[in-house]
Structure formats: structure tokens, C-alpha cells
Amino acid sequence: MAGYHSPQLDVAVRLNTNEAPEPPPEEFRRRVAEAATAVDWHRYPERDASALRAKIAAVEGTTAANVFAANGSNEVLQTILLAYGGPGRTALTFEPTYALHAHIARLAGTNVVEVERTDGFEIDPAAASERILAERPAVTFLCSPNNPTGMVESEDLIRAVLDLVTGFGGLLVVDEAYGQFAPWSALELVSDDRPLVVTRTFSKTWSMASARLGYAIGPTWLVSALQAVALPYHLDALKQRAGEIALDYADHMHRRVSALVEERGRVAAGLAELAVDQWPSGANFILFRPRDRSGPEVWQALVDRSVLVRNCASWPRLDGCLRVTLGTPEENSAFLAALAEILEEA
Numbered sequence: 001m002a003g004y005h006s007p008q009l010d011v012a013v014r015l016n017t018n019e020a021p022e023p024p025p026e027e028f029r030r031r032v033a034e035a036a037t038a039v040d041w042h043r044y045p046e047r048d049a050s051a052l053r054a055k056i057a058a059v060e061g062t063t064a065a066n067v068f069a070a071n072g073s074n075e076v077l078q079t080i081l082l083a084y085g086g087p088g089r090t091a092l093t094f095e096p097t098y099a100l101h102a103h104i105a106r107l108a109g110t111n112v113v114e115v116e117r118t119d120g121f122e123i124d125p126a127a128a129s130e131r132i133l134a135e136r137p138a139v140t141f142l143c144s145p146n147n148p149t150g151m152v153e154s155e156d157l158i159r160a161v162l163d164l165v166t167g168f169g170g171l172l173v174v175d176e177a178y179g180q181f182a183p184w185s186a187l188e189l190v191s192d193d194r195p196l197v198v199t200r201t202f203s204k205t206w207s208m209a210s211a212r213l214g215y216a217i218g219p220t221w222l223v224s225a226l227q228a229v230a231l232p233y234h235l236d237a238l239k240q241r242a243g244e245i246a247l248d249y250a251d252h253m254h255r256r257v258s259a260l261v262e263e264r265g266r267v268a269a270g271l272a273e274l275a276v277d278q279w280p281s282g283a284n285f286i287l288f289r290p291r292d293r294s295g296p297e298v299w300q301a302l303v304d305r306s307v308l309v310r311n312c313a314s315w316p317r318l319d320g321c322l323r324v325t326l327g328t329p330e331e332n333s334a335f336l337a338a339l340a341e342i343l344e345e346a
């Protein structure tokens, strides 16, 4: 197997990995520095990250017993697959979607079934139902908003899939890495009598990709299973503190998210003026495809103008597509101007 990579280049405008363009507030930085001096560095950290989980629970409107935290939502996904996937079991994805779902499932020895979306990147409910009932996957993945398309799954679809997997003892994972950008969240469906877990991350909306912190919200029995599987002391002491401190600035986070949602409208309107097709995004990025030029050629021309977007052109099912992360207003304007210039050259 090849590892997962997200290629980086040294450019002025970096819009390729869906990070937040703004850091957390200065006060956060100062408090984390103070917290670092107060850590008992000779002691193992608090194993269950109780304080952090209680604070996440307060922000998300649940209890600490419903929260599992790990080193990025990728480690959350890995822990879910170690507990519920594995040899003799199947994980089901709707492609194209976040590549790590299938990748980590395979690393955990799980059989992977990739179900195709429609040409418009939507999930056809009838086809989904047929495949889920035929495969009876131990783990079914949905991603809403979906990476790399940006599209939001409807509440009806999520409820329908949840009903199906409940019927045969399966688990539904809804990856909400971009949840705060979307109009609706599956969090409201989480309860102890439903096999549903929602994963979220500090990497995107909380402007903390460098910290590697993510979490799951699910039934208490699922959280216990994940804790049984996770390595002891997997969350270091300073990271736990950084996560707790970050949550004191939820209003900053919501303001940054609102600003990005506004920029999303502006960039979508800008793209609509150009010879590209785009998909409706509920996230902090937009998937688009140049109509008359090849994706890789446009990607390279953007790099030549010091603008880096994600080149999805060679990914299965995403022929010719590029994905742009929303940056600061200045970065977005630089992207739109460069793209307009490239497409006008012909």
C-alpha cells in the first residue's frame, strides 16, 4: 500500500488542505504557553482526558461519557475501525469521498465496499439501500459536508441509512469535519439507543490543524469501546490543555466560520462568471472543473502564479477537478484573478 499524502509546495497563496486561513486568537496562544509551563512533564497525562471531554461535551450539548477524543479525527476514525472493523467485516463508503475512510479501513484489515455516487456526486437513496442490505457492512461511512465535493447530505438520507444499519447491527459513522459550516448536523440524532457516531475535528473550524485533535460524539457504549481500543496516554497533557483552552473561544470560531461562509458565496459567484463547473458547497472549500482546459494544466498555471489548490484531476471519479480551500478575502481574490487570467488565455 502507498501512504496518504497531501503534496505541499512553497507558494504565496496556499489553498490546498482545507485549513483555516486565520489562527486562533492571540490570547489562546498566551494561555497555551502558560499551560506548557504548568504541565507535570515527569508524569503521564490524564488517561481519559476527562476535563477536555467534559468541555467538548458542554460546547456540543452532550455529556463527557458521550465524547471520545484523539489525535485528530483521523485517529478517531482509526480507533472506530480497530473496534468495529477488521478481518471478516465490511466497511462501506460512497465514492468519491474522504480517501482516509477506505484507506484506514483497509489498514485495519477490513473489507471495503465502495458504492458509486451519481454523476452529480449525490447518493441515490434506492441504490444505497440495496447495497447496504446486500453487504450488511459493520461500518457505513457518510461524510457531511462531503470532502472533496463539499455537498451536504440531507437529514432524510442520514435517517434512512441509520434505520437500515440499525436493522442488522451495523454502525453509521457521519464524518462532520466541516460540520460547523453546514446548515444541519447529525449530532441531534446521537443517542444511546442508536448505532450512530459523529466525528469532528479541531483542525478546520477551530483553526488548530497543527495540534492534531479530534473527537467523536456517540453512544456511551461506543465511547467505552473506543477507550478500550485506544493506546494508553495517546493524548499528551499539553494537547489536552490546548483543546480545553481553545473551547473558551467558541465565539471567535463561529465568527471565523461566518466570515468563511460569506467568502464561500463570493468565490462561488466569482467562479460562476468563469468557464468552470462547480458543485454547491456546505464546507470551507469548493470543487470545480474547468470546462475547456485540462485540470492539471490549470493547476500548474495557478502554481506558476503562486496559488496552490488541490489537484484532484487524477483521482478516481473526479476527472479534471480541482478543489480550492477558502482563504482570507485577499487570498480568495488572488485565486479568482489568477484563474480568470488563465482561463482567458485559452
Ligand SMILES: *Cc1c(COP(=O)(O)O)cnc(C)c1O
Binding pocket: 018, 071, 072, 073, 074, 075, 098, 143, 147, 175, 177, 200, 201, 202, 203, 209, 212, 213, 214
Ligand atoms: C480534514 C478531514 C479530516 C481529518 O481531520 P484531522 O482531525 O486533521 O485528522 C477528517 N475527515 C474529513 C472529511 C476531512 O476533510
